[in-house]
Amino acid sequence: MKKLLTLTALAAATALALSGCASASTDAGATDDPTNESGVRIVASTNVYGDIAEQIGGDRVSVTSIIDSPDKDPHEYEADARTQLSLSKAQLVIENGGGYDDFVDTMLSAADNKIAPVLNAADISGYDEEPAEGEFNEHMWYDFPTVQKLSDELVNQLSAIDPEGAETYEKNAETFDSQLAALEQQEKDIKASFDQTGVAITEPVPLYMLEAAGLVNKTPDAFSEAIEEGTDVPADVLKQTQELFSSGQVKALVYNEQTAGAQTELVLKAAKDAGVPVVPVTETLPDGTDYVSWMTTNLNALQGALSGK
Structure with a gap:
């Protein structure tokens, strides 16, 4: 890509x-x-x-x-x-x-x-x-x-x-x-409550934040790499990714809204069908906000999803 x-x-x-x-x-x-x-x-x-x-x-x-x-x-x-x-x-x-x-x-x-x-x-x-x-x-x-x-x-x-x-x-x-420093403290707060909790992603975009918050990415590497590179995800890898939600292995899907496609939509549907919260993220700054406000919104959404709010 x-x-x-x-x-x-x-x-x-x-x-x-x-x-x-x-x-x-x-x-x-x-x-x-x-x-x-x-x-x-x-x-x-x-x-x-x-x-x-x-x-x-x-x-x-x-x-x-x-x-x-x-x-x-x-x-x-x-x-x-x-x-x-x-x-x-x-x-x-x-x-x-x-x-x-x-x-x-x-x-x-x-x-x-x-x-x-x-x-x-x-x-x-x-x-x-x-x-x-x-x-x-x-x-x-x-x-x-x-x-x-x-x-x-x-x-x-x-x-x-x-x-x-x-x-x-x-x-x-x-x-x-x-x-x-306040953003980093919020990551530490999430880690204190949810350390080693499994999450899924569509692309590696938010991984630094997720790792700092103590969360574990359960998504097959082959899935997120294919989505990032704009190539087709193998059928067995797509199935493994969808099963993360139905099997209860993850508590949230962190979804890159800027690269939505047929296969990410299937993963999004699997999360929603299983009642797993979806946390949308983007690669660029949304209109009408600044960096700190944007990242605060991302962390609040992540914390809320993990807390079931």
Whole structure:
């Protein structure tokens, strides 16, 4: 499912970006030109990282998020002229890494932006990106220790770019970090009540959160890997997954709403038929919320499902 940027699309976007540069002075103005905004110019691969950057940067930054809606699939993104132009002028870039948003590096190469520092969450995490067993879980924003490290790096990089704002960045980070600590405490509270409780997933998206909460993923690896890669789930694996609910092995299904399909719908039906609560999650930030509120909602939903509320 991880579809890299095509050379044709990239070339077209680059040409359009150059055209956009030429016409910026005669078009509508600042709102039509992402490079015309005030503050440190940050480009983030998704609105998750864009929101985190805004939390730390406040009104001293202007942020462009490439994937800015749950309706857009990060795995299938193709370049457009506006994004290409934003990246070419970025002073700081934030990407997830780990193979999740390779289009950012591809577009940076085309933009020939060799100056802007790039914060890669997977690298910042310190986790082994080539584990001896299993596959690397690249969904770093569900891992609060990694987000904490990213917050620290944002303060460092923004303070280097904009020294006059250093105190602001540090204060904003203190507030954000205290909110992260509250989220981690909620994970510990769930673990205290439900340690080693079985749950099912459709994709590995929320696994860092589930593991931190002491929950055990009972889903066959072959199921979640097939769904993530957009391939068919073998019939016997689908049956094993459906039986998790009828046999009472799991107390909740954590369901990625952004990759619903025929086989995930069958699993969803099996959960509902067995009376197993469903906790919906997404990969990108829902409209009208921020990172901390979003994660609080996810944890509240998980805690409520496990408690039977």
